[in-house]
Amino acid sequence: MSSPIFIAIDTPDMDRARSIATAVKRHAGGLKLGLEFFCHNGRAGVLELAELGLPIFLDLKLHDIPNTVAKAVQALSPITPAVLTVHAAGGRAMLEDAKAAAPAATKVVAVTVLTSLDNDDLESIGVASNGHAQVERLAALAREAGLDGIVCSGQEVAAARRKWKDGFFVVPGIRPADSAIGDQKRIMTPRAAIDAGASILVVGRPVTGADHPDEALRAIAATL
């Protein structure tokens, strides 16, 4: 079975991105390319890294009116990402239209509550329910809209999985026990997240910030 660990290549620098991706290529399950990479390198950059042969997770967290999001998804062609993110808070019609616009082979997953937010942050943006309840609410919305799964923290994945047995659960905010937490607030160790029901883990700085990214990745993989 291929590794469930997707490495977040968060850099605008194509040379650095290629170097990290090449270093981790043998032991990673895929590459996660997000806003930092995409805003600078665009589709051409994504297609270049895709040549390494790993599945591509395009983490664009699309969030706009349904027509705009659907057209943006279509505009990604000829990229066929293995996984693509949209924001659940865009609402049901936006989620349905995003899924309809995506290639059949692409898993479209909805970001629920960013792992950098805690309950105080949610309250400050007018979300009265706590993180757990909000993730459950948005997971139900994503499921009803026909999406493939959600993005949530390891702290919510077990409850979400109980209600959506065949859902695809993407878990960032992964921190090995001795790692710096940085701006993440809802974190979990790789092993605990897998045990809780994560389908894939997203790991960035604990690997990309290491002196030897492939060694850091293998150390994490050895805990699974």
Ligand SMILES: O=c1ccn([C@@H]2O[C@H](COP(=O)(O)O)[C@@H](O)[C@H]2O)c(=O)[nH]1
């Ligand atoms: O809720 C979310 C959604 C996406 N992310 C992304 O995952 C990686 C995490 O990187 P680390 O360096 O391991 O913190 C990053 O690309 C985020 O954009 C997330 O962290 N939380």
